[in-house]
Amino acid sequence: xxxxxxxxxxxxxxxxxxxxxxxxxxxxxxxxxxxxxxxxxxxxxxxxxxxxxxxxxxxxxxxxxxxxxxxxxxxxxxxxxxxxxxxxxxxxxxxxxxxxxxxxxxxxxxxxxxxxxxxxxxxxxxxxxxxxxxxxxxxxxxxx
Amino acid sequence: xxxxxxxxxxxxxxxxxxxxxxxxxxxxxxxxxxxxxxxxxxxxxxxxxxxxxxxxxxxxxxxxxxxxxxxxxxxxxxxxxxxxxxxxxxxxxxxxxxxxxxxxxxxxxxxxxxxxxxxxxxxxxxxxxxxxxxxxxxxxxxxxxxxxxxxxxxxxxxxxxxxxxxxxxxxxxxxxxxxxxxxxxxxxxxxxxxxxxxxxxxxxxxxxxxxxxxxxxxxxxxxxxxxxxxxxxxxxxxxxxxxxxxxxxxxxxxxxxxxxxxxxxxxxxxxxxxxxxxxxxxxxxxxxxxxxxxxxxxxxxxxxxxxxxxxxxxxxxxxxxxxxxxxxxxxxxxxxxxxxxxxxxxxxxxxxxxxxxxxxxxxxxxxxxxxxxxxxxxxxxxxxxxxxxxxxxxxxxxxxxxxxxxxxxxxxxxxxxxxxxxxxxxxxxxxxxxxxxxxxxxxxxxxxxxxxxxxxxxxxxxxxxxxxxxxxxxxxxxxxxxxxxx
Numbered sequence: 038x039x040x041x042x043x044x045x046x047x048x049x050x051x052x053x054x055x056x057x058x059x060x061x062x063x064x065x066x067x068x069x070x071x072x073x074x075x076x077x078x079x080x081x082x083x084x085x086x087x088x089x090x091x092x093x094x095x096x097x098x099x100x101x102x103x104x105x106x107x108x109x110x111x112x113x114x115x116x117x118x119x120x121x122x123x124x125x126x127x128x129x130x131x132x133x134x135x136x137x138x139x140x141x142x143x144x145x146x147x148x149x150x151x152x153x154x155x156x157x158x159x160x161x162x163x164x165x166x167x168x169x170x171x172x173x174x175x176x177x178x179x180x181x
Numbered sequence: 182x183x184x185x186x187x188x189x190x191x192x193x194x195x196x197x198x199x200x201x202x203x204x205x206x207x208x209x210x211x212x213x214x215x216x217x218x219x220x221x222x223x224x225x226x227x228x229x230x231x232x233x234x235x236x237x238x239x240x241x242x243x244x245x246x247x248x249x250x251x252x253x254x255x256x257x258x259x260x261x262x263x264x265x266x267x268x269x270x271x272x273x274x275x276x277x278x279x280x281x282x283x284x285x286x287x288x289x290x291x292x293x294x295x296x297x298x299x300x301x302x303x304x305x306x307x308x309x310x311x312x313x314x315x316x317x318x319x320x321x322x323x324x325x326x327x328x329x330x331x332x333x334x335x336x337x338x339x340x341x342x343x344x345x346x347x348x349x350x351x352x353x354x355x356x357x358x359x360x361x362x363x364x365x366x367x368x369x370x371x372x373x374x375x376x377x378x379x380x381x382x383x384x385x386x387x388x389x390x391x392x393x394x395x396x397x398x399x400x401x402x403x404x405x406x407x408x409x410x411x412x413x414x415x416x417x418x419x420x421x422x423x424x425x426x427x428x429x430x431x432x433x434x435x436x437x438x439x440x441x442x443x444x445x446x447x448x449x450x451x452x453x454x455x456x457x458x459x460x461x462x463x464x465x466x467x468x469x470x471x472x473x474x475x476x477x478x479x480x481x482x483x484x485x486x487x488x489x490x491x492x493x494x495x496x497x498x499x500x501x502x503x504x505x506x507x508x509x510x511x512x513x514x515x516x517x518x519x520x521x522x523x524x525x526x527x528x529x530x531x532x533x534x535x536x537x538x539x540x541x542x543x544x545x546x547x548x549x550x551x552x553x554x555x556x557x558x559x560x561x562x563x564x565x566x567x568x569x570x571x572x573x574x575x576x577x578x579x580x581x582x583x584x585x586x587x588x589x590x591x592x593x594x595x596x597x598x599x600x601x602x603x604x605x606x607x608x609x610x611x612x613x614x615x616x617x618x619x620x621x622x623x624x625x626x627x628x629x630x631x632x633x634x635x636x637x638x639x640x641x642x643x644x645x646x647x648x649x650x651x652x653x654x655x656x657x658x659x660x661x662x663x664x665x666x667x
Contacts, residue, residue: 140439140442
């Protein structure tokens with residue numbers, strides 16, 4: 038039984054919130070957007086760490102080892118897509134699940150045509166609470 | 182003249198007459214009689230020209246006088262009144278003693294040749310006119326790239342004269358262009374087309390579509406190349422406008438998506454804040470909504486300014502009053518983000534002539550840019566934005582400073598470009614572009630200094646007086662201003 042399935046079953050059995058026990062890093066340079074994403078996940082019981090630039094994202098992912106990273110592709114301090122590339126190249130982060138949340142749908146090709154493992158999810162802004170949670174559940178392999 | 186001679190004489194396929202010293206026609210052939218009628222007792226000038234006196238230049242008289250053959254071209258009128266172009270040849274006839282007794286006059290009908298010549302002349306004139314007046318730049322170059330022929334447009338717009346080199350007059354260069362469509366055509370004998378930018382005598386940049394085509398002689402050798410350049414400056418301008426429009430639509434759609442996203446986020450916070458009875462979250466959601474509504478308003482205002490391309494509506498305004506007004510306008514926004522707004526306004530900065538609405542937009546755009554730069558920076562605990570005003574003899578100077586994220590070199594260089602935004606989903610790339618355009622419309626300037634991680638400073642200089650040519654123009658407030666004010 039995988040780690041994700043275990044958490045999922047435990048949460049459901051205990052009547053806890055759907056994302057209880059899950060650790061997420063949310064990366065977005067736009068403060069309003071970051072607040073929205075983080076609040077939605079926190080409301081579902083997740084533990085959320087917020088990153089506002091590329092370096093902070095790398096730092097938090099390495100120190101917190103989250104179950105999922107939601108990542109904006111264009112982040113200050115790094116080229117577009119660079120953070121994704123660095124994370125995918127990192128052998129210690131082989132299991133990291135990444136859900137891209139970007140305002141630039143045209144970047145999809147850049148990510149999907151690269152030689153790296155594809156992201157587990159890809160959302161284009163604007164995102165609603167429902168689409169966000171659906172994508173995250175899919176990434177974490179949570180099933181009802 | 183015996184019968185055989187008479188038959189030959191009559192059968193000659195031209196007009197043949199024999200005349201005496203008095204210019205009487207004493208003999209004529211069949212063809213002459215047919216076309217000119219009776220000749221007995223009449224003078225040649227009466228028959229041929231319907232004149233009452235001898236012609237001023239008479240080849241018959243000349244033949245009598247010098248005993249030589251003579252040849253002239255002239256027009257005669259046959260008995261039906263038809264004009265006939267003829268080549269007249271006269272030959273003296275001598276008696277046994279060598280005395281000239283008469284002159285043979287032979288008229289060959291060359292009317293059709295004359296008509297062809299006239300048609301050719303008219304045709305050449307038409308082609309010349311076409312060449313001269315065609316609304317393109319047309320020149321013919323030799324292998325040394327010297328212009329040997331040119332039309333009026335080339336002479337007038339580029340001051341070209343025969344013998345000058347094309348690259349000198351068209352591009353003000355000292356060496357041939359590379360690539361050179363004319364040179365390529367000389368080389369391979371084919372047509373070559375390129376888009377080029379030429380510089381006229383007056384220094385205007387003219388976008389042209391150049392086509393070079395070979396001109397060959399009878400042996401098929403290339404003796405020259407015709408260069409024809411169609412002025413496509415307006416097409417290019419339209420194209421650029423359409424491209425801008427396309428970019429604008431793309432950019433606005435992108436920004437709207439970001440703003441909608443912000444609104445959706447704000448609404449989520451508001452809604453769940455009420456549900457969970459969390460006043461802090463309600464306040465936070467409300468602020469997000471307010472911020473995004475403010476941004477939508479600013480974006481629409483920028484779009485209106487961009488779309489209208491308006492001239493300043495001049496009035497004399499107090500620089501300090503305007504600066505204070507803008508400070509008050511921005512105070513709430515700065516406080517929302519917990520950014521300190523300093524207003525260092527010299528009350529003695531004085532008046533200046535400007536479009537108050539436009540200058541207000543300029544300053545608001547710069548201040549919003551600074552607030553965003555602070556908001557996006559999480560490296561410092563305290564952020565500050567300052568609006569400064571100083572008055573100088575000829576101009577007023579506004580300064581907008583922040584200690585936000587700062588700009589790298591690329592961002593600095595592109596900061597005032599249309600549709601360039603470093604703010605991801607939030608920016609339309611219109612704000613600073615429009616701020617710069619407003620400064621230019623006032624014959625002023627914006628300078629920018631910035632360093633990543635340290636902050637940014639904008640210095641805006643606006644002249645105290647509007648440009649002289651605009652003083653004469655009326656500056657009545659227009660509907661447009663009202664629309665923007667609204």
